[in-house]
Amino acid sequence: MVPFEFHPRTRVVFGPATVTRVGQLARDLGFRRTLLVADPGIREAGHTARVLDSLTAAGVEPFPFDSFGINPDSAMVAAGAAFAAPLNIDSIVGLGGGSSLDCAKGINFVLRNGGSIADYRGYGKAATPLLPMIGIPTTAGTGSEAQSYAVIADATTHMKMACGDPSAAVRIAILDPDLTLSAPRHVTAMAGYDAIAHAVESAVSTKRNPLSDTFARQAWHLLSEAFERVMLHPADADARAAMLVGAHFAGMAIETSMLGAAHACANPLTARYNIPHGLALALVLPHVVRWNGAAVKDRYAALLGAPRRRIRDEDPAETLALRLEDFAVTGHLAITLSDAGVDAAAIPELAALAAQQWTGTFNPRPFDAVGAEEIYRAGI
Ligand SMILES: [Fe+2]
Numbered sequence: 001m002v003p004f005e006f007h008p009r010t011r012v013v014f015g016p017a018t019v020t021r022v023g024q025l026a027r028d029l030g031f032r033r034t035l036l037v038a039d040p041g042i043r044e045a046g047h048t049a050r051v052l053d054s055l056t057a058a059g060v061e062p063f064p065f066d067s068f069g070i071n072p073d074s075a076m077v078a079a080g081a082a083f084a085a086p087l088n089i090d091s092i093v094g095l096g097g098g099s100s101l102d103c104a105k106g107i108n109f110v111l112r113n114g115g116s117i118a119d120y121r122g123y124g125k126a127a128t129p130l131l132p133m134i135g136i137p138t139t140a141g142t143g144s145e146a147q148s149y150a151v152i153a154d155a156t157t158h159m160k161m162a163c164g165d166p167s168a169a170v171r172i173a174i175l176d177p178d179l180t181l182s183a184p185r186h187v188t189a190m191a192g193y194d195a196i197a198h199a200v201e202s203a204v205s206t207k208r209n210p211l212s213d214t215f216a217r218q219a220w221h222l223l224s225e226a227f228e229r230v231m232l233h234p235a236d237a238d239a240r241a242a243m244l245v246g247a248h249f250a251g252m253a254i255e256t257s258m259l260g261a262a263h264a265c266a267n268p269l270t271a272r273y274n275i276p277h278g279l280a281l282a283l284v285l286p287h288v289v290r291w292n293g294a295a296v297k298d299r300y301a302a303l304l305g306a307p308r309r310r311i312r313d314e315d316p317a318e319t320l321a322l323r324l325e326d327f328a329v330t331g332h333l334a335i336t337l338s339d340a341g342v343d344a345a346a347i348p349e350l351a352a353l354a355a356q357q358w359t360g361t362f363n364p365r366p367f368d369a370v371g372a373e374e375i376y377r378a379g380i
Helices: 018-028 040-044 047-057 074-087 098-113 177-182 185-202 210-232 237-257 261-273 277-305 309-313 316-330 344-355 358-362 369-379
Strands: 011-014 033-037 061-065 091-096 133-137 149-153 160-164 172-175
Touching: 011 018, 011 237, 018 047, 018 091, 018 133, 018 172, 033 047, 033 074, 033 098, 040 047, 040 091, 047 061, 047 091, 061 074, 074 098, 074 149, 091 098, 098 133, 098 149, 098 160, 133 177, 133 237, 160 261, 172 237, 177 237, 185 210, 185 237, 185 261, 185 277, 185 316, 210 237, 210 277, 210 316, 261 277, 261 344, 261 358, 261 369, 277 316, 277 369, 344 369
Parallel strands: 011 172, 033 061, 033 091, 091 133, 133 172
Antiparallel strands: 149 160
């Protein structure tokens, strides 16, 4: 068993309409002047106004910031920190998908400690603790509200940097499934696939441990049961709740177990072709599961339901890969890299980039450029 450390830093508040409690929860934490980081789509959906109203009613003065997009980069983070610098804020609220939550954390790093977000790549490099934060996800996806990492792209190379610190974990995560109802279908599909990938990768990583296994398995159970329901019946409240809690648990699993080759192969697709993160994962995860199969088939069998001897006797990796491909079909996601616009001639370059990804070092089968090339070729 590998060593692990678990220090819950986040109070989790789950339930329909819990977003209306944000003002009081912020006051409980002593917030007086808070930066509200929420992208323009969240404002258009009406979520920003509800949070602003709740904060104001509780006597917390909010300062909204929305000048960033999906895949927030180092320049957007710098702009947010520059916006916040003269405001004398004492706290930050992140509202939205992973973009908003990661951008909020990134701004916090730079605002409190100066320099560029790239200076905080790795873990524990914030000399001054970050301002206290509340995280409110509006998609069931990254689980960023469960993690002490901000994932920010380099504005020049577009490659993702993971910047972590104990103080980057939000103090309170508000999980209100009603907020996820407004997401467009393809956003729900891609975010949900990201969460599923987190459960699958964290269940087999080299840093997996009994605690991360607990969260990964329960995340898989919730997400795999609910994904198709939420795709077919978007207003199904129970399915929405299961997706949001499942995504949060998958985020908790990642916190101690990290990820693997699917995220390593997905990141260059996003950087080079601007393919959204969840879609990039859908294109590579089934092939990574097959590629890993011989190394961790018992663990994949356990994820699918250990007592089912039939799964064990068949090929658990293939069974899981087929299930993952079904999810992509249900989500109306592209199935092959070619469909997504990837040129086979680019595979060696993509593979070289994938091999440099930190996340690939935690894959259960040793992963390098040769392995990445095999995975991309299987998916083209
Ligand atoms: Fe992810």
